[in-house]
Amino acid sequence: MKTLAALVFPEFQTLDLFGPLEMFGDLDDEIEVTVVAEKAEPVVSRHGQYISVDKTLSQSSTYDLILIPGGRGTPVENKNSAINDWIIEAEKHAQFIMAVCTGGALLATTGLLDGRRATTNKQDFIWSKPFGPCVDWVTQARWVKDGKFYTSSGVSAGIDMSLAVISSLFGNETAEKIALETEYDWHRDPDWDPFAKHHGLV
Amino acid sequence: MKTLAALVFPEFQTLDLFGPLEMFGDLDDEIEVTVVAEKAEPVVSRHGQYISVDKTLSQSSTYDLILIPGGRGTPVENKNSAINDWIIEAEKHAQFIMAVCTGGALLATTGLLDGRRATTNKQDFIWSKPFGPCVDWVTQARWVKDGKFYTSSGVSAGIDMSLAVISSLFGNETAEKIALETEYDWHRDPDWDPFAKHHGLV
Numbered sequence: 001m002k003t004l005a006a007l008v009f010p011e012f013q014t015l016d017l018f019g020p021l022e023m024f025g026d027l028d029d030e031i032e033v034t035v036v037a038e039k040a041e042p043v044v045s046r047h048g049q050y051i052s053v054d055k056t057l058s059q060s061s062t063y064d065l066i067l068i069p070g071g072r073g074t075p076v077e078n079k080n081s082a083i084n085d086w087i088i089e090a091e092k093h094a095q096f097i098m099a100v101c102t103g104g105a106l107l108a109t110t111g112l113l114d115g116r117r118a119t120t121n122k123q124d125f126i127w128s129k130p131f132g133p134c135v136d137w138v139t140q141a142r143w144v145k146d147g148k149f150y151t152s153s154g155v156s157a158g159i160d161m162s163l164a165v166i167s168s169l170f171g172n173e174t175a176e177k178i179a180l181e182t183e184y185d186w187h188r189d190p191d192w193d194p195f196a197k198h199h200g201l202v
Numbered sequence: 203m204k205t206l207a208a209l210v211f212p213e214f215q216t217l218d219l220f221g222p223l224e225m226f227g228d229l230d231d232e233i234e235v236t237v238v239a240e241k242a243e244p245v246v247s248r249h250g251q252y253i254s255v256d257k258t259l260s261q262s263s264t265y266d267l268i269l270i271p272g273g274r275g276t277p278v279e280n281k282n283s284a285i286n287d288w289i290i291e292a293e294k295h296a297q298f299i300m301a302v303c304t305g306g307a308l309l310a311t312t313g314l315l316d317g318r319r320a321t322t323n324k325q326d327f328i329w330s331k332p333f334g335p336c337v338d339w340v341t342q343a344r345w346v347k348d349g350k351f352y353t354s355s356g357v358s359a360g361i362d363m364s365l366a367v368i369s370s371l372f373g374n375e376t377a378e379k380i381a382l383e384t385e386y387d388w389h390r391d392p393d394w395d396p397f398a399k400h401h402g403l404v
């Protein structure tokens with residue numbers, strides 16, 4: 001059984017979190033999902049829904065998989081040291097760390113992506129880059145894998161990245177089965193990214 | 203300002219709900235989303251996350267838009283009369299009623315789809331049909347519109363349907379803008395459905 005910590009903070013982007021959780025959640029015999037946050041109270045999404053917290057950050061930083069959503073609540077401009085320190089601790093144990101959308105900017109602020117390739121939301125790409133001045137930002141990619149770090153483009157791209165992680169962990173047949181069951185048109189190519197061009201990045 | 207009631211019940215399918223809420227939620231100047239359930243306590247999704255309830259069914263059935271997810275918790279085999287009666291009441295006021303995945307089977311049990319065209323999850327298509335013996339079930343469709351009723355195929359199909367509803371309510375430019383912002387590869391054709399063939403329905 002693998003453990004997955006899904007980090008939430010006020011105004012996290014709804015689909016950044018729940019797209020991946022739909023995919024990983026289908027493997028409930030293989031993966032135990034824990035929603036983690038700084039405080040124990042329910043946390044509001046960007047779209048106003050409140051989600052319960054299973055464990056606070058201080059309770060554990062030991063998980064196999066870490067999922068970091070983005071969204072307008074992403075604590076990057078006013079750095080949240082509790083969240084930053086937790087990510088740095090969690091990285092030591094984690095097999096894979098995944099960041100969706102501007103969650104990549106948050107991950108970059110920890111320094112863990114320094115010298116690594118990563119991507120982020122394409123609409124907010126220029127805004128995101130300064131949070132990781134030593135990151136090799138990839139302008140055109142649905143998602144990027146570098147070592148244990150997976151970073152995806154904006155919002156729905158997290159679903160494609162999650163299926164790639166599932167394929168890597170449990171085999172391609174398992175990932176294809178989940179895509180089929182969720183009737184999801186999985187973009188299997190990490191370089192597929194029409195949105196980069198739209199935002200003038202290529 | 204339009205109002206949208208998102209119905210939840212224990213073990214609703216995560217993406218059936220949060221895919222559409224990501225799309226409608228981006229219009230927070232135009233649409234007010236209310237999570238509704240039979241009881242006031244937080245409701246667990248199919249994948250173990252608890253979501254807070256804004257209003258109980260008995261508090262109101264007057265909303266412009268109704269969203270009904272599916273999932274293995276869909277109360278169809280053991281009919282839930284509180285939910286059934288609420289849908290029948292809500293339909294009288296609603297401009298559009300949307301059902302995602304096996305939420306279509308739930309909507310069918312109310313009789314409101316009798317004599318109408320509708321679709322549902324393709325993997326569970328044969329299982330769903332008897333819940334609406336007088337429904338004209340469409341075997342190959344991403345989503346189907348008949349009058350005020352929109353029904354979609356499984357899980358991720360709800361996102362495509364939601365964008366079609368947004369296009370109808372607020373114009374195509376608005377729907378395209380949301381698809382772009384969420385970096386979502388919107389299937390604009392309601393007849394696009396490779397999953398029907400996979401499940402031997404065509």
